[in-house]
Amino acid sequence: MSATAADPRVTAARKAPKRRMRVSWSDPRFRALVWQFIILGIVGGIVWYLVFNTNKNLAARHIATGFAFLHRVAGIPIGESMISYEPSVDTYGRALWIGVLNTLKVAGIGMVLATILGTLIGIGRLSGNWLMAKLTGFYVEVMRDIPLLLQLLFWYTALQGLPAPRQAWRVAELMDGATFHLFHETFANWQFGSGMLLSNRGSRIPILNWEPADNWILAAFVVGAIGTFLWNGHANRRQEATGIRPKVWPVAFGLLLVLPLAVWAGFGAPLNFEIPTLRGFNFQGGGTISPEYFALLLGLVLYTAGYIAEIVRSGIQAVAQGQWEAAGALGLRRGAILRHIVLPQALRVVIPPMTSQYLNLTKNSSLAVAIGYQDVVSIANTTLNQTGQAVEGIAVIMAVFLTISLSISLFMNWYNAHIALVGR
Amino acid sequence: MNAIVLDKVNKWYGTMHVLRDISLTVATGEKVVVCGPSGSGKSTMIRCINRLETHQEGSIVVDGTELTDDLRSLDTIRREVGMVFQSFNLFPHLTILENCTLAPIWVRKMPKAEAEALAMSYLERVKIPEQAKKYPGQLSGGQQQRVAIARALCMRPKIMLFDEPTSALDPEMIKEVLDTMIGLAQSGMTMVCVTHEMGFARQVADRVVFMDRGEIVESGPPSTLFEAPKTDRLKLFLSQILRGD
Numbered sequence: 001m002s003a004t005a006a007d008p009r010v011t012a013a014r015k016a017p018k019r020r021m022r023v024s025w026s027d028p029r030f031r032a033l034v035w036q037f038i039i040l041g042i043v044g045g046i047v048w049y050l051v052f053n054t055n056k057n058l059a060a061r062h063i064a065t066g067f068a069f070l071h072r073v074a075g076i077p078i079g080e081s082m083i084s085y086e087p088s089v090d091t092y093g094r095a096l097w098i099g100v101l102n103t104l105k106v107a108g109i110g111m112v113l114a115t116i117l118g119t120l121i122g123i124g125r126l127s128g129n130w131l132m133a134k135l136t137g138f139y140v141e142v143m144r145d146i147p148l149l150l151q152l153l154f155w156y157t158a159l160q161g162l163p164a165p166r167q168a169w170r171v172a173e174l175m176d177g178a179t180f181h182l183f184h185e186t187f188a189n190w191q192f193g194s195g196m197l198l199s200n201r202g203s204r205i206p207i208l209n210w211e212p213a214d215n216w217i218l219a220a221f222v223v224g225a226i227g228t229f230l231w232n233g234h235a236n237r238r239q240e241a242t243g244i245r246p247k248v249w250p251v252a253f254g255l256l257l258v259l260p261l262a263v264w265a266g267f268g269a270p271l272n273f274e275i276p277t278l279r280g281f282n283f284q285g286g287g288t289i290s291p292e293y294f295a296l297l298l299g300l301v302l303y304t305a306g307y308i309a310e311i312v313r314s315g316i317q318a319v320a321q322g323q324w325e326a327a328g329a330l331g332l333r334r335g336a337i338l339r340h341i342v343l344p345q346a347l348r349v350v351i352p353p354m355t356s357q358y359l360n361l362t363k364n365s366s367l368a369v370a371i372g373y374q375d376v377v378s379i380a381n382t383t384l385n386q387t388g389q390a391v392e393g394i395a396v397i398m399a400v401f402l403t404i405s406l407s408i409s410l411f412m413n414w415y416n417a418h419i420a421l422v423g424r
Numbered sequence: 425m426n427a428i429v430l431d432k433v434n435k436w437y438g439t440m441h442v443l444r445d446i447s448l449t450v451a452t453g454e455k456v457v458v459c460g461p462s463g464s465g466k467s468t469m470i471r472c473i474n475r476l477e478t479h480q481e482g483s484i485v486v487d488g489t490e491l492t493d494d495l496r497s498l499d500t501i502r503r504e505v506g507m508v509f510q511s512f513n514l515f516p517h518l519t520i521l522e523n524c525t526l527a528p529i530w531v532r533k534m535p536k537a538e539a540e541a542l543a544m545s546y547l548e549r550v551k552i553p554e555q556a557k558k559y560p561g562q563l564s565g566g567q568q569q570r571v572a573i574a575r576a577l578c579m580r581p582k583i584m585l586f587d588e589p590t591s592a593l594d595p596e597m598i599k600e601v602l603d604t605m606i607g608l609a610q611s612g613m614t615m616v617c618v619t620h621e622m623g624f625a626r627q628v629a630d631r632v633v634f635m636d637r638g639e640i641v642e643s644g645p646p647s648t649l650f651e652a653p654k655t656d657r658l659k660l661f662l663s664q665i666l667r668g669d
Contacts, residue, residue: 240536243529325476326513326572330527330579331502333495340526344517421516421561 054391069387070096076382078374080290092383099379100400106293106375107362107404110300114361115354117301118308125313136309143306149367151303156295156371162200200291213267220263224255231255292373296365304361311357315350316342348419355412359405366401376400427452427487427583427614428473434481435468442468443479444638452582455615457625457646460635461661466618469635470585473616474505487582503531506576510588512568514560520547520571521556524578532579539578546574550604566597570604577608584608586617620665622650634658 021029058065070093077087081098082105124136143151231251239245264270319342327337368375377397384393428450435443442465450456458466471477472484475491475498484491486501515523524543528534534542547553550570552563560568569589576584586605590598602624609615609628619625625632626646633643636657642649653659 239529243533243535243538245533320513322509322511322513323515326507326509326515327526329474329476329502329505329507330576331499331531332527333499336530340530341515345515348517421559 058391063388065389065391067392069383069389069392072387074383074386076379076386078379080288080293080374092387095379096376096383096396099374099376102293102373103362103365103368103375103377103400104404106296106300106368106373107365110297110304110361110365111358113297113301114304114308114357117305119312121305121309122312122316125309126316140306140309143303144310148299148303148364149370152295152299152367152371155298156291159291159295160200162291164200211270213264213270216267217260217264220260221256224257224259227255228252290373292368292371295371296368296373300361300364303364304357307357307360308354311350311353312346315346318349319345344419348416348421351412351416351419355409355416358408358412362404362408363401366397425452425488426450426485427454428616429485430469430473430482431484432482433469433472433479433484435465435472435477435479442638443472446482446638446640448633448640448643450583450614450616452614453612454630455609455628456617456631456633457629458616458618458633458635459620459622459625459661459665460641461664463637464635465638466635467587470587470616470618473583473585474502474507476507503579504582505585506579506581506583507585507587508569508572508576508589510591512560512565512572512592514568514572514575516560519557519559520552520563523560523571524575527575527579543574543578546577547571549577549607550574551600564597565593566600569593569597569601573601573604573608583614583616586615586619588618588620590619590621622665626650634661636661 021027021033023030025031071091073088074090074092074095075087076092076095078085078095078098080102082101083094083098085094085098121136121139124132125140127133127136228248228251231246232248235246235248323341323345324337327341332340365375366377369378369381372378380393380397383396384390387393426449428448430446430448433443433446434441446465446469448456448469458470460466468477472479472491473486479491487504489497489500491497491501514520515526518526521540521543524546525536525539528539528542529536532539544553544556547556550573552567552570552574555563555567555571560571563571573589589605590601593601598621602621605615605617605624606628615628617624617629629646631643632646632649634641634649634657641655642653642658649658650662653662
């Protein structure tokens with residue numbers, strides 16, 4: 001392997017000669033160079049034409065360009081926002097920022113939920129259980145075969161079919177007698193079940209009134225999380241040293257669940273929910289999930305999960321059967337094989353198409369326009385209608401999606417390189 | 425004690441009868457070579473011994489434990505039986521060393537340092553300790569197969585199964601793998617090898633078993649079997665396989 005230059009049996013290695021390019025159409029490198037110049041010229045020409053033509057048209061219509069409008073008062077009514085907003089005071093800039101946050105809210109939560117649901121369905125399709133395999137297969141086909149826009153309209157219409165606030169469904173009342181009884185016994189004091197309301201003005205959920213005791217419960221949970229993390233490290237070291245791995249899950253269960261519950265009980269089990277109540281024609285109090293947001297999230301998650309399920313299934317199936325057999329022949333059990341052998345390899349196959357699905361989900365969230373959820377596209381549309389700053393409005397939409405998409409891509413590419421296989 | 429006892433084992437793939445009344449006893453320390461034309465059921469039989477395939481009739485007893493649906497008997501047997509595959513089946517995302525220590529750590533509950541020392545000793549035995557930190561994709565086929573042998577030995581099995589270990593190798597690499605197997609045979613390991621390497625069979629095997637169409641047609645010491653085949657089927661097989669030998 002390590003033949004030195006002094007070895008008389010080996011011909012001395014020398015550098016590969018440099019090949020010079022001939023200025024001739026028969027030289028592939030010259031040919032490639034010419035083509036690249038031609039394409040560059042065409043693209044440059046198109047860009048120049050677009051800019052020149054736009055400027056000329058804007059000048060002809062006396063439209064001032066620039067982003068000064070972002071500082072003007074918007075006056076756009078916005079139904080839901082994560083930050084405070086007053087149409088008569090706040091600017092277009094703030095309105096657009098709300099749109100960006102709304103887009104991120106649906107895309108971010110959508111990606112997490114779609115990944116979880118898609119993974120479960122993907123594994124379900126590989127199940128030996130006939131019913132499970134058929135049902136998940138049916139799910140995937142239905143979700144992939146129906147256009148997303150249609151699904152969004154379906155869910156939105158379905159949510160509109162819920163009764164008006166005065167007749168809102170109480171979740172507790174939807175249960176059968178026995179379940180209701182159990183539910184009622186458990187939560188009666190807190191009026192929990194009767195506080196969850198479904199109506200066409202959105203789903204109203206009780207929210208917790210934060211009290212000092214809750215800080216301690218949260219602190220107990222954080223301490224528990226740190227403790228679990230440390231215990232896991234301890235388990236790793238113990239296993240390295242003695243071969244026996246101390247059980248992690250009982251400790252995790254104790255620290256993450258029992259400890260916070262004990263603290264909660266120590267404070268006299270306080271639980272103070274703000275329960276939504278009907279005042280006039282609508283509800284007061286509690287938190288809201290708007291039907292627009294809910295329909296969009298539901299549609300995006302269910303639709304994308306169908307694709308993710310197929311990616312997960314193909315990822316697992318891409319791991320050769322021989323890997324299962326070799327690990328099984330060494331005495332590893334099914335769970336250990338999945339964890340140590342199959343999933344680490346499947347992950348590598350899954351990441352690139354998964355990135356595409358995350359990008360798709362984010363971009364598909366712009367279909368929000370169709371059902372009136374005010375994402376960045378919806379607010380930018382209203383903005384450009386009101387101000388006439390079409391070029392700038394479209395530029396904002398493009399910049400926002402480009403930023404989000406590139407961020408997702410960069411992160412996923414980094415992760416993919418991080419876990420890439422060596423060799424081959 | 426007998427290491428492996430197969431008694432009237434039958435197996436079907438759908439309507440195809442792939443193993444027919446296979447009865448075979450392998451004594452502890454015995455080396456058995458199984459040969460036969462492709463599709464004769466030799467791989468299926470050897471894969472039944474550690475239950476990568478399940479048999480439908482008859483009984484298989486390995487190291488005193490009968491193979492059943494019971495997961496505990498499966499655990500017991502797979503710890504004691506090592507297997508080497510035609511296509512190596514190394515774990516591509518783990519280093520050579522990690523390939524070897526995975527099962528001792530997670531199945532034998534061995535401390536990491538001990539498992540690594542054990543793995544290094546076997547990697548030295550198959551003559552590639554310097555590759556320990558590399559990944560399987562960086563090794564040649566012959567090296568990969570020797571790692572696969574070391575990986576199986578790290579579980580300190582009582583029995584080793586070889587399923588055509590040299591069939592996927594380039595000719596110049598076959599010898600290094602066969603040499604490793606010969607060394608292993610000389611150490612007294614109980615071995616069952618499916619192979620077409622007749623030289624290896626002559627040198628190492630106590631007994632050669634010839635299979636055709638799911639049956640054991642003939643068996644005996646390599647000299648008798650190769651020099652004086654009794655059946656036409658074995659004669660035909662030998663004439664085909666020895667043409668280039």
